[in-house]
Structure formats: structure tokens, C-alpha cells
Amino acid sequence: MQHEFYDMLMESQYWLPETMVAYQRSQLAQLLRHARANVPFYERRLDPVFTPSGDIDWDRWEEIPIVRRSDMVEHRDAMQARLLPRGHGPVGIIETSGSTGLPIRITISTIATYSAAALRWRGHRWQNLDWSKTTLSRLGDGDHALAWPEGENKGPWGLPGDSAAANGTLWSISRLFDTPDVMRFYKQFGASYLNAGPNMAHINALDVQRLGIDVRIEAILAQGNVIRQADRDICREVFGARMVEIYSAKEGGPIANPCPLDRLHVNSEGCLVEILDADGRPCAVGETGRVIVTPFYQTAQPLIRYEQGDWATVGAPCSCGRHHQVIDAIRGRSIAIxxxxxxxxxxxxxxxxxxxxxxxxxxxxxxxxxxxxxxxxxxxxxxxxxxxxxxxxxxxxxxxxxxxxxxxxxxxxxxxxxxxxxxxxxxxxxxxx
Ligand SMILES: [Zn+2]
The missing domain is CATH 3.30.300 (GMP Synthetase; Chain A, domain 3)
Known part of the structure; x- marks a missing residue:
């Protein structure tokens, strides 16, 4: 299943824009019909796009009300699907503390996890990451200390069945370790890549410089926060590391990955991303607006036009041969009006x-x-x-x-x-x- 989706992604990355739009609409139509029939929260919300005959009027898409983070708290029960499409289950629940308060819980279907994995692997390929190497992750799965003190071997992290990937290992260590311990683990495990938030990577780099620790890192897979040029510069200088910006969220899944030219492309096969201005209209290239995401496989708790809370700048088309929507910069949640x-x-x-x-x-x-x-x-x-x-x-x-x-x-x-x-x-x- 994951493999099939991955194989499709390796082809669909070169689809023409009109092919992608047709694919997205077929996915969205299934999601909308499912949500309307099985999720109380969406029973009336999607009315603007449904014609009396039950067809979908895409021209009225922008009339669907935006789902906010507070809805996830206030209407959690009503947002749960009573039934799942065949093959989408079982479900799991994840929690996110969020950077702006309001902790939320979200129910994830198995199929959403599968599609997320496939998109992640394609992202690795775009950045030429070697699945046979070792990645050290210090993101953790929650705020608690995990696998203290020895770290947890999570096994291969690449595409299942890939011969090189069988030799790769993902090690996860607690996010509470300080820099010397992180670097000790990194060397002990023979890692090549580090999974970390950009702020933390920046702090690690300054510590390593100050303490005179000798360590080289090939790439830092950075997620969970806005990457500033200063973060990229210090990691390049101290570790010799390039920074790979991965834009994902627990609610919205993997939203965008950098292509071989290092530009962020929306994972259009997995979600619809809208970047809207203050009046709710799509931003033009160069403009910064709110990110609204609709993940296609989030069927256990559908998010249709969910306001992620991030701001992003719309990018001009990329010359890499992929037509997926380009995001110039993620501005994070920390922007204010x-x-x-x-x-x-x-x-x-x-x-x-x-x-x-x-x-x-x-x-x-x-x-x-x-x-x-x-x-x-x-x-x-x-x-x-x-x-x-x-x-x-x-x-x-x-x-x-x-x-x-x-x-x-x-x-x-x-x-x-x-x-x-x-x-x-x-x-x-x-x-x-
Ligand atoms: Zn590109």
C-alpha cells in the first residue's frame, strides 16, 4: 500500500498542472462526500459546494468555512467520523501541544500514516538522502523524555524493501539531552543525519563551536519551526551541514518538501494548500498569507480547509520540472498582525x-x-x-x-x-x- 503510493508519487511528481488538479479534485470529492455523510461537524458546512443533484461546484470552494484550531477542541467529538472508508483504519490518536497554547488531540487513520510515509520517502529522494545511513532524531514524540538514557533503535527509516534502506537505522534520543551528549550519541551511532528543530540545531552549533567538539554532520532534517538564514549559516559553518527544510504538521501531515533545487514544493498528491490574504482571497506570488490545508487522507477526523496557524509566502514556479505549488518561505506561527x-x-x-x-x-x-x-x-x-x-x-x-x-x-x-x-x-x- 505504502509502496504503491510511493510508486505513484515518483510518477506524479512530473504530472502537468491540469492532471494534478483533476487528481486533487477526485480525492477531494471522496473526502467531501465521506465527511458530509459520516462526520456530524461537516453535515451542513459543505453545503455551499454541493449542487442539488449532489455534484460538486468547485467554483464555490472558498465558501466552505475555515476550520480553526479552537474547533478541534470545542467540536472534537463532532469531528470524528462514525464510519471510515474501506481500508482506511484502524485509527490512532496523537496529541500536539502547539506553539500557541491550546493542546489538541487528533485522530489519524492508518491510510493517512501510510501516505505520510510515502511522501516522506519521496522527500528523501528529492534531497538525495542515503537510506543506508544512520539518522539521529532528537525531536521525540512528545514533551516527555523518551528512551532515557540509552536511546531507542527504531530500525530502518527508508523505503521498505529497498536493499540499501535495510542497512539504515533511525536512532531516537530524548530531547532533554544537552549538546555534548547529543554529539556523543551522534558519533557513537555513526550517524550522518540529524533530525532536529532549527532553533535547537542552531544552539547545538554554537555549543559545539564554544566547546571545541569535532563533529561533522551531512544534513540536518529540520522541522517544527521557521528556519532562518542564520540557522543555515551556523550549521554549515560548524558542522558542514546542509539544512533540509521539511514542512509538516501533526494535524496536516507532510505539507511540503524541498526539491533538488531546494525550493519547497507542496505535496499536492496528499493535500490541498491555500495561502490566503486578510480578505480570504488567494495570495499572489510574493505575498504572505495564512496557510489553509486540506489533507486528503485524514478521513478519521477530516480537516477541510483547516487553518494551520502558519503564515507562508507564495513562490514563483520552479524550474526543476515539478509543477507542484511552490512556497517561498514558511513564516511560522509567530507572525502577528x-x-x-x-x-x-x-x-x-x-x-x-x-x-x-x-x-x-x-x-x-x-x-x-x-x-x-x-x-x-x-x-x-x-x-x-x-x-x-x-x-x-x-x-x-x-x-x-x-x-x-x-x-x-x-x-x-x-x-x-x-x-x-x-x-x-x-x-x-x-x-x-
Ligand atoms: Zn523544484
Whole structure:
């Protein structure tokens, strides 16, 4: 089953756009009919797209209401399928803490797990990863310590039946280990790849540099957070590692993988991804909007137009020969909409040079008043502040020219419970809200 899907993916990666659209619609039609018939939450929600004769009017797709993370908590029971399509079960439940609070549980069908695996293997092929090598994963399956202290051998991680993959091993270690222990395991297991969040990989690199540990890493499979250029640079410099950006989520599954040209392509065979502006319209190339995902095989708890919580920038077509939708950059969940008293709203990002100007790896921009902001940062060298004047000018260009900006230097910025840094947030509640 997984194999079949993988074989299809190796062909469908070169499909023409119209072939892909036809395939997506046939998958979506099955999902919509299943959800409408078997999932109470969707009984009426999908009405806009169903014609009186029961056909689907794709032109009205955007009228289907967006599913939010809070729905997963408030309507969890109503979102469960009473029946599964043949061959889709059994189901399992996974939990995610999320970076913005609201822990959720989601029911996953076996077929969703299979399709996710097949898409992951294709992603490995795109990046020319060698399945016979060893991968060390320190992501863990939850926030708890797992397999302490010796690590857990999870066996081969490549395509089942592939002769090279039979020699490969995935080792999983607790995410609570500090850098010297991670590197000790990495060498002890003879690993070539490291599975880690980009922030953690960045911290590991700085530790390795400071402690003078000699270790080479071929590739870092980075997921779970936004990858900044600074993360890529330090890992290249210290480990000689390239960073492979994998965009996936527990709810939405594997959403996008980088092609051989290192551009992120949506896994269009497994999900529909929409990137929408503030008015709910699709963003054009270069624009940044909210990611809305509809995974096709999530039949146990369907997510039809689910707001992932991430922001992403739409990319121009890629020249690698694959027509799958391109995402230029994942902006993560940490982007915020800042409001000006005159009614304007801006969701934007500070230019890349902000970190180097501030001489800071960690900073956070918060709206704290009607037209007042705080930029909190942790200077690398506590004795010398960053170039705040230059950053202030960038801030005024990026957001509002007349806004007040205060710099706050501190020893640390609190991370979320999931260990993530929120770079943009609004702490200002408008009086009219
Ligand atoms: Zn490409």
C-alpha cells in the first residue's frame, strides 16, 4: 500500500498542472462526500459546494468555512467520523501541544500514516538522502523524555524493501539531552543525519563551536519551526551541514518538501494548500498569507480547509520540472498582525539583517500600545548594545513610520511550552474589541 503510493508519487511528481488538479479534485470529492455523510461537524458546512443533484461546484470552494484550531477542541467529538472508508483504519490518536497554547488531540487513520510515509520517502529522494545511513532524531514524540538514557533503535527509516534502506537505522534520543551528549550519541551511532528543530540545531552549533567538539554532520532534517538564514549559516559553518527544510504538521501531515533545487514544493498528491490574504482571497506570488490545508487522507477526523496557524509566502514556479505549488518561505506561527490607530493593519517581517544589526540571536517584537512597540532582544555581548538606531529605521519602514519603538535588552526571552520563540506578537487589545 505504502509502496504503491510511493510508486505513484515518483510518477506524479512530473504530472502537468491540469492532471494534478483533476487528481486533487477526485480525492477531494471522496473526502467531501465521506465527511458530509459520516462526520456530524461537516453535515451542513459543505453545503455551499454541493449542487442539488449532489455534484460538486468547485467554483464555490472558498465558501466552505475555515476550520480553526479552537474547533478541534470545542467540536472534537463532532469531528470524528462514525464510519471510515474501506481500508482506511484502524485509527490512532496523537496529541500536539502547539506553539500557541491550546493542546489538541487528533485522530489519524492508518491510510493517512501510510501516505505520510510515502511522501516522506519521496522527500528523501528529492534531497538525495542515503537510506543506508544512520539518522539521529532528537525531536521525540512528545514533551516527555523518551528512551532515557540509552536511546531507542527504531530500525530502518527508508523505503521498505529497498536493499540499501535495510542497512539504515533511525536512532531516537530524548530531547532533554544537552549538546555534548547529543554529539556523543551522534558519533557513537555513526550517524550522518540529524533530525532536529532549527532553533535547537542552531544552539547545538554554537555549543559545539564554544566547546571545541569535532563533529561533522551531512544534513540536518529540520522541522517544527521557521528556519532562518542564520540557522543555515551556523550549521554549515560548524558542522558542514546542509539544512533540509521539511514542512509538516501533526494535524496536516507532510505539507511540503524541498526539491533538488531546494525550493519547497507542496505535496499536492496528499493535500490541498491555500495561502490566503486578510480578505480570504488567494495570495499572489510574493505575498504572505495564512496557510489553509486540506489533507486528503485524514478521513478519521477530516480537516477541510483547516487553518494551520502558519503564515507562508507564495513562490514563483520552479524550474526543476515539478509543477507542484511552490512556497517561498514558511513564516511560522509567530507572525502577528499589527494595527495602527488610523485603521491600517500590517502583517510583515523585519528584514533579515535585523539579527546582525542587533548582534542578537533572539529578539521579539511586540505591539504594546495603540501605536507603541517593544523590541526585546538578548545581545550576544551584554556589554554592547546593538545598532538600535538602524533597526528603528527598518522598523519604521516595515511597519508604521510614526509608531513608537522602545528597545528592551534582557538576558532571555521566554520560549513557548513547545520550546519555540515567538518573534512577533500583539499584546495590545484594542478598546473596540
Ligand atoms: Zn523544484
Amino acid at each position: 499589527f494595527h495602527h490607530p488610523d485603521g491600517r493593519s500590517v502583517a510583515n517581517l523585519m528584514p533579515d539583517e535585523t539579527s546582525s544589526l542587533l548582534a542578537s540571536r533572539y529578539w521579539q517584537l511586540a505591539q504594546v500600545g495603540a501605536n507603541a512597540y517593544e523590541l526585546r532582544y538578548v545581545p550576544t555581548d551584554t556589554e554592547s548594545p546593538g545598532n538600535e538606531a538602524a533597526v528603528r529605521a527598518l522598523f519604521h519602514q516595515t511597519f508604521f513610520a510614526d509608531a513608537d519603538l522602545t528597545f528592551v535588552r534582557s538576558a532571555a526571552i521566554p520560549l513557548t511550552s513547545g520550546g519555540k520563540l515567538v518573534e512577533y506578537l500583539s499584546e495590545w487589545r484594542r478598546p473596540d474589541r
